[in-house]
Amino acid sequence: MVPTVLDTTTISAVDTRIAAVPGFRAAAVSAGIRKSGRLDMALIAADGPCAAAGVFTTNCVRAAPVLLDIAHLKQNPAGIRAVVVNSGVANACTGQRGVEDAAETARLVAGALGCAAQDVFVMSTGVIGVTLPMEKIGAGVGMLAAGLEPDGWAGASRAIMTTDTMTKTAAVRVTTPGGVYTVAGIAKGSGMIAPYMATMLAVIATDAAIDAPGLQTALSAANGVSFNQIVVDGDMSTNDTVIALASGASGVNVQTGADREAFGAALTAVCTALARDIVLDGEGVTKFITLHVTGAPDAASARQVAMTIATSPLVKTAFFGCDANWGRILAAAGRAGVAVNPDRLDLWFAAGEAPEDAGLQLVASGTPTDYREQDAAAIMQEKAITVRLDLGLGDAVSTVWTCDLSHDYVSINGDYRS
């Protein structure tokens, strides 16, 4: 996360606080949706219409707000004014009633802000199969609209949490010859799995000027190397949504060329910081694993092998137990559905977050090297560990950030309602 310089443009290091993003205000309230009385609704509002982009869960079972947002993004990609979020209830598996409730939520926000319903995105996270308490939502929207402040982001980042144990915010400032702009975002998610499918949500705001198709391209690219690169346990949610809004308030046009490149880098830095925070705050996580699969015949195969290893309970429990049980990694690779050649597999472990070419080699050509067990054991004691598996079949690579599988994970997900 060191500053990056692209010719005359400077991108700051990621700041985990968001002071403000010109052109946006935010608010958070306790609307009584969650029993605990904690913050449970947030509103991000733009002073004028924004270019918008979104990426959504690919689960066939999608929550009503996801369906609404996809429709609004299609109808109105250049005129979005607000994102409203509630925690506590996911509004998923709620049928036609859920669809109507999501639409009504958008209408309520539009009424309070003086815009059209299709200018509003709605996000929900929490219990599946429960309908939104619309009276509380209505009262909450009124309070949110009255409480909007330029520095309201911190409250919003708290209001969208479910089992998260920490807020997830990130901002970078980009200084260009044409001016300065900010890219900032908030996210929630404690792994892809959480009680009642509390899921991954993120809202990213910038005052850079870019049109909606450009923003979508940049967001999809950033998403591919950030949120799509993390896995806690492979359970994909019904509500995953990442929204980006560009107000243009900075007057810095990032539509093309080096400015576009810098904007993409800044957006990627923010998405990456938020994505990593989600793994670090994963349910019961004790280890942060960087997994490089290299030497794959193509990118899809590399990702498939990486995801199979990253979701293997056998591999994840070995990391929890600080056990350098590399046979489990090779066995997971072997069942990934890719034509792996066992005689070409090379494996390295390294402490911390290491590049692809570092570490202790445990396996060469499919059989163990003469590494010393205590060297492998020392690496396994680290909080952050890098694993590299080379398939010896080509040049494609995939990197995934993942975590271990611990007793606390079972407790959080097994004992939640009892």
Place this chain on the structure above:
Amino acid sequence: MVPTVLDTTTISAVDTRIAAVPGFRAAAVSAGIRKSGRLDMALIAADGPCAAAGVFTTNCVRAAPVLLDIAHLKQNPAGIRAVVVNSGVANACTGQRGVEDAAETARLVAGALGCAAQDVFVMSTGVIGVTLPMEKIGAGVGMLAAGLEPDGWAGASRAIMTTDTMTKTAAVRVTTPGGVYTVAGIAKGSGMIAPYMATMLAVIATDAAIDAPGLQTALSAANGVSFNQIVVDGDMSTNDTVIALASGASGVNVQTGADREAFGAALTAVCTALARDIVLDGEGVTKFITLHVTGAPDAASARQVAMTIATSPLVKTAFFGCDANWGRILAAAGRAGVAVNPDRLDLWFAAGEAPEDAGLQLVASGTPTDYREQDAAAIMQEKAITVRLDLGLGDAVSTVWTCDLSHDYVSINGDYRS
């Protein structure tokens, strides 16, 4: 497991002991491969050449004994004389040395029994990446050959255990107009995951007369509805092997017609009993889940949805926590890679092992019914639970036997070497 009658042929209920199978002898010894000094080698020997069949792991990373057995089965399907098994060392990821050690093990057994090396199957289960201690193997083979007894099956079933907490044996007796024969088997496996990839092995013996192609067809069919129908956590091993041997000693020819049908039913009964025992003895298991996916467009889709649900950590931890958290089941179905229509999903829970049409309906057309939470909670308290998810898309079905994900699972797999 009630007796089945096919016209004039009777298949007994499954007996969890194996008295003897005419034409076979068995032995078990402690060869010192496992530190604990417990039984760690077994030999099943036939009095004469047997028709043989086998099913093997589809993992690309396959252990040396698997490669040897596949070769011997291809070269010599009608002349197999013995199966030798060691626990403690899997002889996987051991390269050329591992291949030579597996072949030498077969030669040692052949020398002791007076047959050819290609008449012998070899199985190994235990630590990956460790080579076989060939001196101990050699001494063990000698002791095994000297100790063969018709009633040696119980010892053999103990010698092949790794983290298993109980032996797994099953036998049925088939009475036909032409005579009586036995189908009996032993298995090991504590789920597909176990410390160091200790894996699923089974040896099934019969004194029925059937040729090798017929036996392979029958075994593949039985395997499809037994061992292939169980999942503990989705981790496929490097060593999974099921071998069937037919001595023909009973003189009952089961090659065709009703006799073939009865033989298939008997073989399926034995495989099913062994497979269910593996789930029941799964690592840390507290619940036995029967999962029916119905209304699928085709069998492959039904199985894919069932396997995705059965391997979902979110679903499995909810069962461990006795939480009727049905949204997790729908969400897992939605990410299975099948074009599920969320508005057509129906879901039932039932206590015990229920048929497809029984139970409490929790979801109708994708949204919750007005079921009472206490009724669902009562079902979740059971040790055995049946779940049925109907996709509403066709007539295909898949049934999978699986289990929950508990604290003990994490302990067993995380803390094994520490």
